[in-house]
Amino acid sequence: MTGARVGSSLTDEQEAIRELVREFAVEELRPGAGEADEAESFPEDAWDGLAELGLTGLTVPEAYGGFDAGETTYAVVNEELAYGHLAVATALSVHCLATSCIAEFGSEAQRERWLPEMAAAGRPVGMFCLSEPHAGSNPAEMSTTAEYDPETDEYVLNGEKQWITNGTRGGVAIVFAKAVDPDGENADGDDTGSITQFLVPADAEGFEVGKKEEKLGLRASDTTGISFGDCRVPAENRLTQEGKGLSAAFRTLTGGRIGIAAQAVGVARAALDEATAYAAEREQFGEPIAEIQTIRHKFAEMATDVSAARLLVREACRQAEAGEDNRVAASKAKYRASEAAMSVTNEAVQIHGGYGYTTDFDVERLYRDAKITEIYEGTTEIQKTIIARGVLGK
Numbered sequence: 001m002t003g004a005r006v007g008s009s010l011t012d013e014q015e016a017i018r019e020l021v022r023e024f025a026v027e028e029l030r031p032g033a034g035e036a037d038e039a040e041s042f043p044e045d046a047w048d049g050l051a052e053l054g055l056t057g058l059t060v061p062e063a064y065g066g067f068d069a070g071e072t073t074y075a076v077v078n079e080e081l082a083y084g085h086l087a088v089a090t091a092l093s094v095h096c097l098a099t100s101c102i103a104e105f106g107s108e109a110q111r112e113r114w115l116p117e118m119a120a121a122g123r124p125v126g127m128f129c130l131s132e133p134h135a136g137s138n139p140a141e142m143s144t145t146a147e148y149d150p151e152t153d154e155y156v157l158n159g160e161k162q163w164i165t166n167g168t169r170g171g172v173a174i175v176f177a178k179a180v181d182p183d184g185e186n187a188d189g190d191d192t193g194s195i196t197q198f199l200v201p202a203d204a205e206g207f208e209v210g211k212k213e214e215k216l217g218l219r220a221s222d223t224t225g226i227s228f229g230d231c232r233v234p235a236e237n238r239l240t241q242e243g244k245g246l247s248a249a250f251r252t253l254t255g256g257r258i259g260i261a262a263q264a265v266g267v268a269r270a271a272l273d274e275a276t277a278y279a280a281e282r283e284q285f286g287e288p289i290a291e292i293q294t295i296r297h298k299f300a301e302m303a304t305d306v307s308a309a310r311l312l313v314r315e316a317c318r319q320a321e322a323g324e325d326n327r328v329a330a331s332k333a334k335y336r337a338s339e340a341a342m343s344v345t346n347e348a349v350q351i352h353g354g355y356g357y358t359t360d361f362d363v364e365r366l367y368r369d370a371k372i373t374e375i376y377e378g379t380t381e382i383q384k385t386i387i388a389r390g391v392l393g394k
């Protein structure tokens with residue numbers, strides 16, 4: 001790779017971005033993460049800081065004022081932000097799902113209307129509304145509908161979405177719904193084939209933000225239900241043809257999964273660093289616990305897990321940048337990196353002993369935060385299903 005540094009697969013530009021985001025994560029995100037978690041309040045100042053760095057336009061094309069980051073740069077930014085505070089990295093990755101959909105599927109007028117503001121100011125904040133109360137791992141079972149009204153040239157959306165990141169702070173949503181005719185029949189009579197992608201501003205009539213979830217971890221990230229009650233959007237807000245929404249969602253989520261995998265690496269690395277500092281300082285039996293062989297072996301395993309997970313992330317990025325089909329590689333990265341986040345944060349708490357079980361130490365929050373990386377944007381079981389299909393051919 002041209003411009004790559006010796007000993008690093010990153011280009012000089014990617015290294016510079018990594019250093020910039022790392023500094024921001026350490027100085028601006030990490031110090032307030034515990035307090036934001038406890039207050040269950042999203043750190044809006046940090047979001048404005050991301051916008052100042054240009055990161056809210058991470059996946060927005062340059063023509064609309066964005067960064068137009070490739071997959072590797074996207075992953076590097078996600079790892080560093082999650083090292084500082086996973087809730088902020090998550091909010092950004094969902095915002096990026098929304099900007100990516102507008103950039104890829106929106107009309108020229110929609111791109112000009114939304115992308116420059118979303119990139120430059122990070123507002124309106126983007127949302128990605130796929131999951132529903134009864135349709136998570138299998139979004140094809142969604143029941144939200146979109147009925148075309150020829151008199152007004154609008155679609156009328158009805159239904160309920162769940163687990164929507166940025167729910168209370170979002171200004172524009174990418175919404176997936178089944179196109180139906182006035183009798184409630186699917187557009188093409190097929191149960192899954194009618195899923196269609198729409199752009200819905202949060203101030204549209206009938207767009208309702210529901211209950212904010214109280215969660216095990218990722219507590220500073222707001223997660224809500226969103227309901228649509230006769231919510232009308234102009235027909236031009238349909239981003240895909242009727243029936244092309246689900247394949248578009250899956251394509252967007254392949255990129256998203258690499259971001260989540262990179263975030264898992266960031267959380268694991270943060271826990272490893274916390275444990276390293278603690279083990280050097282904590283003494284038992286007259287010596288720092290870092291001298292005890294059993295503890296040293298934990299560090300060997302944790303460090304290997306972090307490196308292996310990052311290599312899987314980089315391989316998924318490389319395949320994407322080479323124009324290869326990287327769906328299996330993205331699933332391998334997400335599966336293994338989220339597992340690494342769980343096991344490394346678990347061992348980091350263990351190395352802290354009783355202190356690790358208290359909110360006085362960051363490892364307690366990191367342990368709780370890590371769990372979500374095994375669930376959102378496709379659970380571990382779904383990643384394994386995709387990998388097995390890739391191996392076995394069906």
Ligand SMILES: Cc1cc2nc3c(=O)[nH]c(=O)nc-3n(C[C@H](O)[C@H](O)[C@H](O)COP(=O)(O)OP(=O)(O)OC[C@H]3O[C@@H](n4cnc5c(N)ncnc54)[C@H](O)[C@@H]3O)c2cc1C
Pocket residue numbers: 094128129130131133134135136137138162163164165166215218223372375376377378379380381382385
């Ligand atoms: C904090 C948070 C933020 C989120 N943000 C968003 C968001 O912004 N937008 C959005 O659209 N969604 C979001 N989600 C939803 C998330 O993607 C789903 O929770 C996830 O896809 C799992 O769906 P589910 O919760 O309905 O679980 P289910 O699908 O009900 O799964 C339950 C269990 O069954 C397993 N399972 C299901 N089907 C299979 C199968 N075929 N084979 C093997 N095992 C299976 C699952 O792996 C899991 O262990 C978020 C979720 C959370 C918790």
